[in-house]
Amino acid sequence: MLRLRNFLILTLFHYANAQVDYTKFVNPLIGSEGPIPGYAFGGGDIFVGAAVPFGVAKVGIDTYEDNITIATLNGGYTPEGKVTAISMMHESGTGGYPKYGIIPQMPLTTVAPPVNLLDNQTYWQARVSYDVARVGYFKMQLESGVTVELSGARHSGIMQYSFPSGEKHVLVDVSHYLPSETGGYSNQYYIGGEIHLQADGTYTGYGTYGGGWNEGAPMTVYFCGDFETPPDQMQTFHGRNADPVPRYHTFSDAGIPQAILGNMSEYAGPLNDRVGALFTWTNPSTTHIRSRVGISFISSDKACNFKNTEIPSYNLNTTVTAAVEEWNQDVFSKIQVSTDSSVNQTNLALLYSSLYFMHLMPSDRTGENPLWQSAEPYWDDFYTLWDIFRNTVSLYHLIQPAYYETMIRSLIDIWRFEGFMPDGRSGNYNGLVQGGSNADNVLADAYVKGLRGAINWTAGYEAMKKDAEVQPYNTYSYDDPTATVKEGRGALYDWIPLGYVSADRSTRAVSRTVEYALNDFALSQVARGEAPGDVQKYLNRSANWQNIWAHNVTSLNFTGFLAPRLADGTFNLSDYNPALCGGCEWQAISYEATPFEYSFVVPHDAQTLIQFMGGPIAFESRLDYIMLPNTSQQNLGANGADITTIMNIGNEPDFATPYLYNYLNKQLKSVEQSRALANQYFHVANYGVPGNSDAGALNSWLIWQMMGIYPVVTQTVYLVGSPWFEDMNITVNGDQTLRITASMPGASNDSSTGASFGQENFYVQSLKINGADWNRNWFDHEDVMVKGGTIEFELGPQMKLWESGQIPPSPGHL
Numbered sequence: 001m002l003r004l005r006n007f008l009i010l011t012l013f014h015y016a017n018a019q020v021d022y023t024k025f026v027n028p029l030i031g032s033e034g035p036i037p038g039y040a041f042g043g044g045d046i047f048v049g050a051a052v053p054f055g056v057a058k059v060g061i062d063t064y065e066d067n068i069t070i071a072t073l074n075g076g077y078t079p080e081g082k083v084t085a086i087s088m089m090h091e092s093g094t095g096g097y098p099k100y101g102i103i104p105q106m107p108l109t110t111v112a113p114p115v116n117l118l119d120n121q122t123y124w125q126a127r128v129s130y131d132v133a134r135v136g137y138f139k140m141q142l143e144s145g146v147t148v149e150l151s152g153a154r155h156s157g158i159m160q161y162s163f164p165s166g167e168k169h170v171l172v173d174v175s176h177y178l179p180s181e182t183g184g185y186s187n188q189y190y191i192g193g194e195i196h197l198q199a200d201g202t203y204t205g206y207g208t209y210g211g212g213w214n215e216g217a218p219m220t221v222y223f224c225g226d227f228e229t230p231p232d233q234m235q236t237f238h239g240r241n242a243d244p245v246p247r248y249h250t251f252s253d254a255g256i257p258q259a260i261l262g263n264m265s266e267y268a269g270p271l272n273d274r275v276g277a278l279f280t281w282t283n284p285s286t287t288h289i290r291s292r293v294g295i296s297f298i299s300s301d302k303a304c305n306f307k308n309t310e311i312p313s314y315n316l317n318t319t320v321t322a323a324v325e326e327w328n329q330d331v332f333s334k335i336q337v338s339t340d341s342s343v344n345q346t347n348l349a350l351l352y353s354s355l356y357f358m359h360l361m362p363s364d365r366t367g368e369n370p371l372w373q374s375a376e377p378y379w380d381d382f383y384t385l386w387d388i389f390r391n392t393v394s395l396y397h398l399i400q401p402a403y404y405e406t407m408i409r410s411l412i413d414i415w416r417f418e419g420f421m422p423d424g425r426s427g428n429y430n431g432l433v434q435g436g437s438n439a440d441n442v443l444a445d446a447y448v449k450g451l452r453g454a455i456n457w458t459a460g461y462e463a464m465k466k467d468a469e470v471q472p473y474n475t476y477s478y479d480d481p482t483a484t485v486k487e488g489r490g491a492l493y494d495w496i497p498l499g500y501v502s503a504d505r506s507t508r509a510v511s512r513t514v515e516y517a518l519n520d521f522a523l524s525q526v527a528r529g530e531a532p533g534d535v536q537k538y539l540n541r542s543a544n545w546q547n548i549w550a551h552n553v554t555s556l557n558f559t560g561f562l563a564p565r566l567a568d569g570t571f572n573l574s575d576y577n578p579a580l581c582g583g584c585e586w587q588a589i590s591y592e593a594t595p596f597e598y599s600f601v602v603p604h605d606a607q608t609l610i611q612f613m614g615g616p617i618a619f620e621s622r623l624d625y626i627m628l629p630n631t632s633q634q635n636l637g638a639n640g641a642d643i644t645t646i647m648n649i650g651n652e653p654d655f656a657t658p659y660l661y662n663y664l665n666k667q668l669k670s671v672e673q674s675r676a677l678a679n680q681y682f683h684v685a686n687y688g689v690p691g692n693s694d695a696g697a698l699n700s701w702l703i704w705q706m707m708g709i710y711p712v713v714t715q716t717v718y719l720v721g722s723p724w725f726e727d728m729n730i731t732v733n734g735d736q737t738l739r740i741t742a743s744m745p746g747a748s749n750d751s752s753t754g755a756s757f758g759q760e761n762f763y764v765q766s767l768k769i770n771g772a773d774w775n776r777n778w779f780d781h782e783d784v785m786v787k788g789g790t791i792e793f794e795l796g797p798q799m800k801l802w803e804s805g806q807i808p809p810s811p812g813h814l
C-alpha cells in the first residue's frame with residue numbers, strides 16, 4: 001500500500017515538473033569536435049546518438065577517420081569520419097583505446113564487387129549533409145543516398161532507413177567493433193558469435209568481444225533484431241577472421257577474405273570465424289525500412305523482450321517522445337530555471353546540455369549481470385571513478401539519490417563477488433586504475449552526507465578496507481607491468497611500510513601518494529560510523545602526502561613541492577622540475593597532471609597545505625601564478641585545448657583548485673578565476689569542452705559553477721561561488737527543493753549603464769542561507785541539501801571581501 005501511494009505522489013510530482021520541454025536547450029554535439037576542425041581529436045570524445053539517462057543502449061554511429069595519427073573514435077561519432085555502422089553500445093567522453101561499438105547494422109545500396117561484406121572499407125560511407133542530433137534522435141544522410149534516422153530506449157534501438165530507388169540491403173556484421181585505428185595492445189577484438197534468422201527476418205544471436213582500453217575479459221552480448229517489412233531475401237554469411245588477435249585463431253597475413261554466403265544460421269566455430277547476415281528488399285514500393293534491435297547480456301530471448309516492450313511501435317517518434325519525456329522528468333526538471341526569452345539562451349544551453357552529458361554513463365545494467373546471482377542492483381561503465389569522484393557523484397547525490405544509491409550498492413556487490421571495487425569498469429570487468437582506489441572517495445562522499453537506503457555500509461567499509469590493506473595481484477599490464485592497474489592500490493607494498501609511494505620502486509609516485517592519502521582520509525570518514533577504532537589509523541595515513549613534501553624545492557620562486565622520494569628515504573631532486581611530468585602517463589612520476597598541480601590537491605587538509613606553501617600570502621600568490629597564461633611548461637599537445645596555464649581545467653585533479661581562495665576568505669578570487677575558466681573553455685559549440693569530457697566530469701564541473709557552489713569531496717562541505725541564474729529550483733534528496741536566487745540591486749533600475757544580470761556583475765556582495773545572514777564562504781550539507789532550503793545571493797559588479805567567518809574546515813589536519 002505504502003509503495004503504491006508513494007508511486008502516485010511521485011507520478012503527480014513528475015507530471016507537474018514535466019511541463020517544460022528542456023530538451024530543446026540541449027545540444028548533443030557539444031564536445032564532438034576538437035581544435036582541428038572536422039576532427040574529434042582533442043575534443044570531448046562524446047557519444048552522439050540516442051540514449052536514455054544511464055541507459056544500456058547508446059545507439060549511434062561508428063566511423064573511421066582518414067588521418068589515422070589524429071583519429072579519435074572513442075564515442076563512435078566523429079564529425080567527418082566515414083560511417084562503418086550504426087551500433088548499439090558506446091561510451092562517452094573517454095580517452096585511450098575505444099570500447100564497444102558493437103551489435104551493428106549498415107544500410108547498403110549495392111553488394112556487387114568491389115563490395116565485400118567482410119571489408120568495411122568497401123562499403124563505408126561519407127555523410128553528405130549536416131547531421132541532426134537532438135535528445136533521443138539522430139539523423140544523417142549518406143553518400144549512397146540513404147537517410148538514416150534513429151532513436152533508442154533502455155536496452156534497444158530503432159533505425160529508420162529511407163532508401164533512394166534501387167537496391168536496398170541491411171548488413172549485420174556481428175564481428176564489427178570500434179577499433180583503434182593504429183591497433184596495439186589495448187585494441188578490442190572479436191572472438192566469435194552466432195546469428196540465426198527466422199522466416200520473417202527476425203534475427204537473433206550473440207557476439208563475444210574482448211580487450212579495449214580497460215584490458216577487459218571477453219564479454220558476450222546477445223541481440224534480437226527485426227524489420228517492420230519482412231525482407232524479400234536474406235542470407236547469413238561467415239568468413240575467416242583475419243584481425244590480429246593474440247591467443248586466438250585468426251587467418252594471418254592474407255588480407256581480408258570474401259564472405260561465404262549461407263542459409264539461416266552461422267556459428268563462429270573454433271576458428272573464430274566472422275559471422276553476419278544480409279537482408280534485402282526487392283519490392284520497389286518499400287522505401288522506408290524500419291528495424292528494432294534489442295540487446296542483453298543474458299540471452300537473446302531477453303533481447304527480443306526488450307525490443308518488443310521498450311519499442312512497441314515502428315513509428316520512430318514514439319521512441320523519441322518517450323526518451324524526451326524520460327530526460328525531462330528524470331533529469332532536466334531536477335534543475336529548473338526560467339526559460340523566458342529574457343534569460344541568456346547560451347547559458348540555458350550550457351546548463352541543460354551539461355546535465356545531459358553527465359547522465360549518459362555509468363550504465364544501469366540491473367537485471368543484466370551475467371557474472372553472478374545477486375539481488376543487488378548492477379551498474380557498469382564506471383569509466384572512470386577517478387574522473388567522476390571529484391564532483392559528478394556529488395551531483396548525483398543531490399539530484400539522483402535513488403540512482404546513486406543503487407550505483408553504490410553495485411560497487412559494493414562487485415567487491416563481494418570479484419574481490420575489489422572498481423576504479424574504472426566497463427564490459428563487466430574492472431580496470432584500469434590511474435592512481436588511487438577512488439571508489440573509496442565515492443563511498444565516503446555518500447556516507448558523510450547520509451546516504452543510507454538499502455546500502456550495506458558494513459560491507460561498504462569492508463570493501464574500502466580491502467583497498468587500503470590488500471595488495472592486488474599483478475596483472476602485468478603492458479601499460480605498467482610493475483604492479484596491477486586493474487583494481488585496488490598497486491603500490492601498497494610501498495605505502496604501508498614507507499608511508500609514501502617511492503619513486504624508485506613504483507611508477508606514478510607523486511600522483512599515487514596524493515591519491516592514496518585522500519583514499520585513506522575517505523576510510524577515516526566512514527570509519528567514524530562503521531569502525532571507530534580505525535579512525536585514527538586512517539587519519540594518520542591520510543597525512544602521508546606530507547612525507548613526499550620537499551620543503552626546500554624551489555620552482556618559479558615558489559618553495560615547497562611534492563617531490564619524488566626514494567625507498568631509502570632520500571629525495572631524488574636531481575633535475576627535478578615540478579612543472580614537468582614527462583609524459584604524464586602510466587610510467588611517469590605523476591599521471592594526468594604535474595607535481596605543481598598535484599601540490600594543490602589535498603582537499604582534506606588545506607590548512608597544512610597553506611602552511612607548507614609558506615602561509616596565506618604565498619599560497620595566494622602561487623594560486624594567482626598558476627592561473628596566468630604562458631606559465632605551463634608541460635606540452636599538452638592538441639589535447640591541451642590551448643591551455644597555457646599551469647592549472648588545467650581540462651584535467652580532473654585541478655577541478656577544485658580555482659576555488660581554493662575560499663580557504664583564505666578571499667572568495668571573490670574563486671569567483672573571478674572559476675568564472676573566467678568557464679567562460680574561456682566551455683561553449684555551445686562542437687569544440688565546446690576543453691578535452692575529453694570523461695563521462696561527463698567536465699560537464700558536471702560546469703553545472704556546479706553555474707549553481708554557484710562547489711562540493712568538497714569526502715566532506716559535507718560546499719564552497720560558495722556565484723550563480724549564473726537569477727532563480728534556480730533544484731530538487732534535492734528526492735523531493736525537497738533547494739532554491740538559489742541572485743539579485744543585483746541597482747542594475748535592474750539602471751539599464752542605461754548596460755549592467756545586466758550575470759555577465760559582469762557576478763561578485764558576491766552578501767549572502768543569506770535559509771533567510772539568515774551568512775558570513776562564511778561555505779556551508780554544510782545539512783543546511784540546505786537534506787530538507788531543502790534557500791541560498792540568496794546579492795551580486796554586483798564590484799569585487800567585495802564580504803566574508804568574515806571561519807574558513808572552510810580541514811578535517812584531515814594533522
Ligand SMILES: *[C@@H]1O[C@H](CO)[C@@H](O)[C@H](O)[C@H]1NC(C)=O
Binds near residue numbers: 063118119177178179
Ligand atoms: C574494418 O574491419 C576490419 C576487419 O574486421 C577491422 O580490423 C577494422 O578495425 C575495421 N575498421 C573500422 C574503422 O571499423
Ligand SMILES: *[C@@H]1O[C@H](CO)[C@@H](O)[C@H](O)[C@H]1NC(C)=O
Binds near residue numbers: 036067069070
Ligand atoms: C595528419 O595530422 C597530423 C597532425 O595534425 C598532420 O601533421 C599531418 O600532416 C596529417 N596528415 C595528413 C595526411 O593529412
Ligand SMILES: *[C@@H]1O[C@H](CO)[C@@H](O)[C@H](O)[C@H]1NC(C)=O
Binds near residue numbers: 261262263
Ligand atoms: C541452404 O539450405 C538448403 C536446404 O538445406 C541447401 O540445399 C543449400 O545448399 C543451402 N545453401 C547454402 C548456400 O548453404
Ligand SMILES: *[C@@H]1O[C@H](CO)[C@@H](O)[C@H](O)[C@H]1NC(C)=O
Binds near residue numbers: 315317
Ligand atoms: C514525427 O515528429 C515530427 C516532429 O515532431 C513530425 O514533424 C513528424 O511528422 C512526425 N512523424 C510521424 C511519422 O509521426
Ligand SMILES: *[C@@H]1O[C@H](CO)[C@@H](O)[C@H](O)[C@H]1NC(C)=O
Binds near residue numbers: 337727729
Ligand atoms: C522556484 O520555486 C518558487 C516557489 O515555488 C517559485 O515561486 C519560482 O517561480 C520557482 N522558480 C523557477 C525558476 O522555477
Ligand SMILES: *[C@@H]1O[C@H](CO)[C@@H](O)[C@H](O)[C@H]1NC(C)=O
Binds near residue numbers: 345346679756
Ligand atoms: C550569455 O552568456 C554568455 C556566456 O555564457 C556570454 O558570452 C554572452 O555574452 C551572454 N549573452 C548576453 C546577451 O548577455
Ligand SMILES: *[C@@H]1O[C@H](CO)[C@@H](O)[C@H](O)[C@H]1NC(C)=O
Binds near residue numbers: 456
Ligand atoms: C552486510 O554485509 C556484511 C558484511 O559483508 C554481512 O555480514 C551482512 O550479512 C550484510 N547484511 C545484510 C543485511 O545483508
Ligand SMILES: *[C@@H]1O[C@H](CO)[C@@H](O)[C@H](O)[C@H]1NC(C)=O
Binds near residue numbers: 504566572573574575
Ligand atoms: C633520480 O632522478 C633522475 C632524473 O629523473 C633519474 O635519472 C635517476 O634515475 C633517479 N635516481 C634514482 C635512484 O631513482
Ligand SMILES: *[C@@H]1O[C@H](CO)[C@@H](O)[C@H](O)[C@H]1NC(C)=O
Binds near residue numbers: 536
Ligand atoms: C597516529 O599518529 C600519531 C602521531 O604520530 C601516533 O602517536 C599514533 O599512535 C598514531 N595512531 C595510530 C592509530 O596509528
Ligand SMILES: *[C@@H]1O[C@H](CO)[C@@H](O)[C@H](O)[C@H]1NC(C)=O
Binds near residue numbers: 552570571
Ligand atoms: C632538501 O631537503 C631534503 C630533505 O629534507 C634533503 O635531503 C636535501 O639535502 C635538501 N636539499 C637541499 C639542496 O637543501
Ligand SMILES: *[C@@H]1O[C@H](CO)[C@@H](O)[C@H](O)[C@H]1NC(C)=O
Binds near residue numbers: 556557
Ligand atoms: C623570481 O624573483 C626574482 C626576484 O624577485 C625575479 O627577478 C624573477 O623574475 C622571478 N622569477 C619568476 C619566474 O617569477
Ligand SMILES: *[C@@H]1O[C@H](CO)[C@@H](O)[C@H](O)[C@H]1NC(C)=O
Binds near residue numbers: 629630
Ligand atoms: C602568451 O604567449 C603567446 C605566444 O607566444 C603570446 O602571443 C601571448 O601574447 C602571450 N600571452 C601573455 C599574456 O603573455
